[in-house]
Amino acid sequence: MSKATYNAEIAAKRWHAGNIYEIIIECEPLARESQAGQFLQVACGDDTFLRRPISIHNVDGSRVSMIFEVKGRGTRYLSQLKTGDCINVLGPLGNGFDTDIEGDVLLIGGGLGVFPLYMVAKAKGKSCDAVLGYKSARDLVSHDRFSAVCREVVITTDDGSYGIQGTAVAAAHSLVVNHHYKAICACGPLPMLKAVHALACKYNIPAWISLEERMACGFGVCLACAVKSADDDVDYLHVCKHGPVFNSKEVIL
Amino acid sequence: MNKLSTAVNIAGVEFKNPIVTASGTFGFGREFSEFFDLSQLGAVSVKGLTLKPKAGNPPPRAAETASGMLNSVGLQNPGVESFVKDELPFLRGFDVKVIANMAGTTVEEYEEMARILSDADVDMLEVNISCPNVKEGGVAFGVDEKAVYEVTSRVKAVSKKPVIIKLSPNVTDIKKIAKAAEDGGADALSLINTLLGMRIDIKTRRPILKNNTGGLSGPAVFPIAVRMVHDVYETVSLPIIGMGGVSRGEDAAELMMAGASAVAVGSAALVNPLAPIEIKRGLEKFMEDNGIKDVTELTGSAKMW
Ligand SMILES: Cc1cc2nc3c(=O)[nH]c(=O)nc-3n(C[C@H](O)[C@H](O)[C@H](O)COP(=O)(O)OP(=O)(O)OC[C@H]3O[C@@H](n4cnc5c(N)ncnc54)[C@H](O)[C@@H]3O)c2cc1C
Ligand SMILES: Cc1cc2nc3c(=O)[nH]c(=O)nc-3n(C[C@H](O)[C@H](O)[C@H](O)COP(=O)(O)O)c2cc1C
Numbered sequence: 001m002s003k004a005t006y007n008a009e010i011a012a013k014r015w016h017a018g019n020i021y022e023i024i025i026e027c028e029p030l031a032r033e034s035q036a037g038q039f040l041q042v043a044c045g046d047d048t049f050l051r052r053p054i055s056i057h058n059v060d061g062s063r064v065s066m067i068f069e070v071k072g073r074g075t076r077y078l079s080q081l082k083t084g085d086c087i088n089v090l091g092p093l094g095n096g097f098d099t100d101i102e103g104d105v106l107l108i109g110g111g112l113g114v115f116p117l118y119m120v121a122k123a124k125g126k127s128c129d130a131v132l133g134y135k136s137a138r139d140l141v142s143h144d145r146f147s148a149v150c151r152e153v154v155i156t157t158d159d160g161s162y163g164i165q166g167t168a169v170a171a172a173h174s175l176v177v178n179h180h181y182k183a184i185c186a187c188g189p190l191p192m193l194k195a196v197h198a199l200a201c202k203y204n205i206p207a208w209i210s211l212e213e214r215m216a217c218g219f220g221v222c223l224a225c226a227v228k229s230a231d232d233d234v235d236y237l238h239v240c241k242h243g244p245v246f247n248s249k250e251v252i253l
Numbered sequence: 254m255n256k257l258s259t260a261v262n263i264a265g266v267e268f269k270n271p272i273v274t275a276s277g278t279f280g281f282g283r284e285f286s287e288f289f290d291l292s293q294l295g296a297v298s299v300k301g302l303t304l305k306p307k308a309g310n311p312p313p314r315a316a317e318t319a320s321g322m323l324n325s326v327g328l329q330n331p332g333v334e335s336f337v338k339d340e341l342p343f344l345r346g347f348d349v350k351v352i353a354n355m356a357g358t359t360v361e362e363y364e365e366m367a368r369i370l371s372d373a374d375v376d377m378l379e380v381n382i383s384c385p386n387v388k389e390g391g392v393a394f395g396v397d398e399k400a401v402y403e404v405t406s407r408v409k410a411v412s413k414k415p416v417i418i419k420l421s422p423n424v425t426d427i428k429k430i431a432k433a434a435e436d437g438g439a440d441a442l443s444l445i446n447t448l449l450g451m452r453i454d455i456k457t458r459r460p461i462l463k464n465n466t467g468g469l470s471g472p473a474v475f476p477i478a479v480r481m482v483h484d485v486y487e488t489v490s491l492p493i494i495g496m497g498g499v500s501r502g503e504d505a506a507e508l509m510m511a512g513a514s515a516v517a518v519g520s521a522a523l524v525n526p527l528a529p530i531e532i533k534r535g536l537e538k539f540m541e542d543n544g545i546k547d548v549t550e551l552t553g554s555a556k557m558w
């Protein structure tokens with residue numbers, strides 16, 4: 001009996017940009033167990049039935065932080081909470097990124113996918129580089145946190161309003177050819193993850209990608225969060241249980 | 254505290270309390286065992302089994318609704334043989350009755366599974382004739398009286414374990430279906446399975462579920478469950494495992510008053526994994542607060558106007 005739900009107090013809440021907010025909760029047992037790339041199932045008030053999956057962005061002492069964008073009812077509820085309010089969370093859930101990989105690691109994050117990579121950046125420090133892709137300069141969130149810990153941080157924007165114009169994976173390409181990365185860790189929209197997989201295959205580097213799928217339970221019992229398996233003997237894997245982080249060769253995107 | 258009597262007897266099988274986990278929301282127990290001791294439950298019903306392993310439907314398989322959810326998992330499971338070999342021994346490590354839930358595409362498949370499961374170390378069989386998420390079989394058996402009679406009697410003929418028939422709410426008259434199951438020799442009934450529904454993403458104009466439709470469950474269906482359990486209780490003299498939207502102890506009491514002898518918890522446990530235990534405690538508290546010594550007093554105790 002090791003898993004639990006927690007009623008956690010919001011220690012801090014902050015607005016970052018656009019519709020993006022950060023909630024930091026005080027929850028010692030959760031902080032102790034959370035690993036890079038894992039997620040929480042967050043209860044979002046009486047107007048929602050299912051919990052919402054949100055990745056763990058950071059652990060600092062006994063505090064756990066999440067960064068999320070307002071998409072619908074659940075995330076809107078979260079965005080309106082205040083410091084001192086309580087939220088009920090279930091977790092930490094899923095298998096995250098392996099931060100014990102020896103050697104250099106390249107992080108590739110796109111949009112909201114930047115946030116779950118931060119704990120990897122902290123763990124790997126100067127043995128990791130990061131390429132962070134955003135829509136435009138207005139959307140830059142948490143890039144400075146990566147700059148504070150990583151060796152090199154490259155920023156791309158779709159419209160060229162900041163950093164390199166273009167996609168994160170295009171920028172990652174030039175880093176990959178000039179370094180000997182032992183692994184790529186990536187999170188972002190599906191087209192980006194497909195491109196990461198192609199890049200990883202081309203240069204024969206293992207890529208660990210974090211996937212999203214609609215969930216009900218988040219802890220492996222309902223079988224909602226299916227993703228096609230690349231293994232002929234297995235039809236589906238489950239994002240909440242086998243993932244959310246997969247080797248890009250394990251799944252069919 | 255006065256000693257409460259919480260045991261219930263379902264077709265000769267004694268559950269130490271009336272709280273059961275609903276099939277498909279419990280897996281095979283491993284995940285829940287990390288949240289609480291499964292021996293605290295009366296019984297568990299495992300994920301619906303099929304004769305051969307089944308991949309299930311393409312994702313997305315879940316969508317939220319007002320006070321509930323739709324699912325279109327489509328009976329993904331490792332098959333009955335893998336269940337017996339790889340999953341059942343783990344569950345047998347707990348002091349809890351095990352109900353094997355099964356679904357077939359033909360009557361012969363139901364018979365074959367009943368044979369295999371009868372020889373396995375399970376306490377009861379639950380025959381799902383009501384899954385709305387598979388094309389052939391499933392609910393096709395559950396909406397026609399003759400088919401219900403046929404499946405029930407043929408499964409009964411080969412089964413060495415008590416047989417529960419799980420009824421679909423997607424029918425015109427559930428009383429007739431319940432009667433057909435009773436006539437076929439069912440030892441108990443369970444209801445309700447999910448109600449067929451659909452949600453459309455208004456931005457993409459596409460159903461949220463890749464299967465287009467799915468089964469509705471959760472608090473939204475609770476009043477339907479109460480009415481149907483009541484209707485069935487009035488019609489047949491079989492014990493009923495009631496389910497559909499139960500999320501607190503009071504709901505369990507209400508469903509029992511409508512006619513259920515035991516109560517299964519499904520979707521509520523997906524949102525709060527401790528729900529089955531909290532519901533059990535809530536029911537006990539209701540008994541204490543209201544001077545009810547024996548939980549079986551509740552069954553069918555609601556008086557109609
Ligand atoms: C493992 C995982 C980690 C995630 N981490 C983050 C994060 O760190 N930051 C962040 O902003 N978002 C994250 N998401 C996406 C986030 O879960 C959705 O944006 C959120 O559930 C939307 O809820 P809503 O009520 O605001 O929107 P609605 O559209 O009203 O939600 C309706 C239903 O659809 C589900 N849903 C909608 N979009 C998604 C989606 N993209 N993925 C899964 N379910 C969805 C909801 O959970 C809910 O059940 C993550 C998703 C997963 C699966
Ligand atoms: C995700 C999910 C999967 C289910 N799978 C099965 C199944 O395999 N077999 C079955 O008989 N019922 C299945 N059901 C139906 C439940 O057992 C139950 O009858 C129904 O959900 C109503 O109860 P609830 O509102 O408490 O969830 C499933 C329900 C859900 C939500």
Ligand code: FES
Nearest residue numbers: 217218220223240
């Ligand atoms: S969300 Fe229930 S199994 Fe993954």
